Amino acid sequence: MTESDKNTAVISYLNLDNNGTISSSFPLRVISTCNMDLYKFPFDTQTCTLTFRSYLYSVNELIMLALSDSYNVLRHSQEVFASKGDWNLLNITVQNGTYGFLNNKYTVVIYKVTIKRTPVIYIINLIIPACFLVILDICSMFIQRYEERLVFKINVILGFSVLLLILNNMLPASGSQPMLGIFCCVCMAMMVLSIIGTIFSSYVLDHSVNPQHVPPWLKTLVLKYMARVLCFRKAPSQKKMTRNGTLTKEPKTKATGDVQRMKDLQEKDNLEVKLLKKLLLEILKIHKRLNLSKTEVAKLEWFQVAQVIDRLVLILYLLTVTAVFIVLIYAWGQ
Template sequence: MGQPTLFCLATICVALLLSSKASGRGSGNDSLLYHHLFDNYDVELRPVAENTDILMVEMGVALTHIIDMHEKHQTLTASLWLTMGWNDTHLQWSPEEFGNFKTITVPSPKVWMPDIVLYQNVDPYFDGWSHRETYVKIHDNGYVLWEVPAVIVSSCHLDVSNFPFDTQACQLKFGPWIHSGFELVMRAMAENGSLEGFIQHPEWRVLYFKATANMIWYGEDFNIGTPYADVTFTLGLQRKSTFYVFNLLLPCLLLTFIMAVTFFLPINSGERLSFGVSLLLSMVVFQLVITEVLPESDKLPWIGRYVIITMILMSFSLAMTIFVMHVCDCTVSVEPLPKWVREVMLKRLAKVMLMGDLSKNLRTIETDDSSSKIELVNDISDLTDTLYANNSSVHCGLQKDVKLTDWYAFQTKMTSTLHDIERKVNDVLDIMRHHQRHRAYEKEWRSLAKVLDRIFLIMYILVAGACLVSFASNTSNEPG
């Protein structure tokens, strides 16, 4: 009984010893694998089997946040997750020899890194991503996966012709800076960039995020033409126009409408001119606000063009208001309207403007004045003729009491007095006719001013409406 017991105890001890050795060997497999990979690894050399081999680098970009789109500087600031992968022939192993380890994570400075940069980078403090203390994951087949978060500042050509209903396309071109297309080529990991973790921006809406691989020749101007590979991610953005519609476009339209309403104010009202000047100054303020937002470019946006055209229309309306007030204010010297003006403006155009025939007033007044003058003069002449016709009868009835010489003197004095009265009455009638004609001419000029004011109102409405329709049609035809 003792010998079997001792034999069992010895067997158990040997088994425990072997298991402890096996477990110790397994815990050191990662260290052994690390030394196996990097003891003779040269981080400076391109990881290919032959010097003529071309290394393939895969590129993927995930957009997480649009930090800023600066129209004035035409730059895009965004937060990205960059993913790159390539095959390193010097970092391969058999998992069975190292405890079935299929991946290992090491600091990025320990392995060769491609010199991938953003070609449109405008960040003065950018020094590359390969210098950062990040980690890479190495697979047993030599595939190296590198993931790094980054905040990029990229130049982006902005076309603000249809602001605030514009769409923009910003290109993010990633490629090697030193290695040419004979040494390194690039390929996108997917047809589109990732928007899975994207945080919605209050001003911009992402339409697409496409990825394309390119091979472009550079340096031909210096006689050193060399192809360079890159992966270009095109980010399509559409501006959310609600903020600008309510804060820029709608007030502009309201001011344009109010300027049209000023034509209904009395022509000779001084407040009409001052109110128009106030509206023009308001449009100048809107123009300054838009200028601060938009980049300095020769392509003026439609809203800027509309504001400028509206300012021109307002200036034109103010000038026409001054002209109409000058036409209406004719108190110093009044001349009759030319016949063609009366015929064209007061008769035909007034009917077209639904104002009726305004040329009838002066003809009625002139006819009434002429007829009243003829009747008064005839009455005075008839009275004088009657007095002379009844001279003999009066003489016969008064010859007993009055001497003939006294009667002739009385008759002569009476006749002279009647002629003086006739002249005085004619003078009064001439003054009255002059004032009536003056008032009639003034009324004609005021009627002409009303017709001109109505014409300018219709012109203002038509031009402003045409500009608005053209603005709306161009924004609706904008692609995207």
């Protein structure tokens, strides 16, 4: 689109050179649009094309040529280029050519303008706060009291929602989705998932008030398989203080009758001591089982289930955010 600048008076003078060239100049505003690729936002580089051609006259009647080459156009454009600090002019190329339409050829002049976005303002106002909120949400998984953790997570997700609104206002209308927006959406989804996991863990822990044990299917799934995969350590159990095995007798050697009887008595005493130790260990185990009431065992099982669920949500959170962050850095680095 082209329109005259209404703020400037129209110049009604002609310039006449000594070689017979007559030029008439007047200010003109050119409005152009170009498709923007926002995949690498805010580290994106855009290339816009300005095409000037005749609408009526073919090459037999009118030939259009660029007044300056690419170097002079770029140098002059860098001197007069003005922006709000969010774009940098990288390059301008000038091309002269022709195109055919309805058995006629027309001349065309094409200017390709390459500009690069300045990402500092987006890094300070958007990317760094988003990373801080994600780190805070991950650290909140170590809060032991689920009520306090839930309140903290809701506050974090509200702050992250404000950043998403800021990102939506910064992005221009485009058909491509930037990687930064995908990263923020994934982080928001993981925050919601962590809140759901916290609610579920709190719901599981509330069952510890009842003396009922964990259902067998849940105990097998969570405490046996999931705990093993997540490298979760259960409550410490007594280590075996004895080793299974058979008692072997030392080979007899040639000795006197008294020495042999002393060895036999000593061996018999060792067997009795070992037997007493085994009986003592069994008595201690029975005593421990009697001390642990049914309610305490049930509470311990429900508490372990809640811890395993927390561990699962935390690992999924870390793996997902790390994978998306690596993809984001790889996309920006290309």
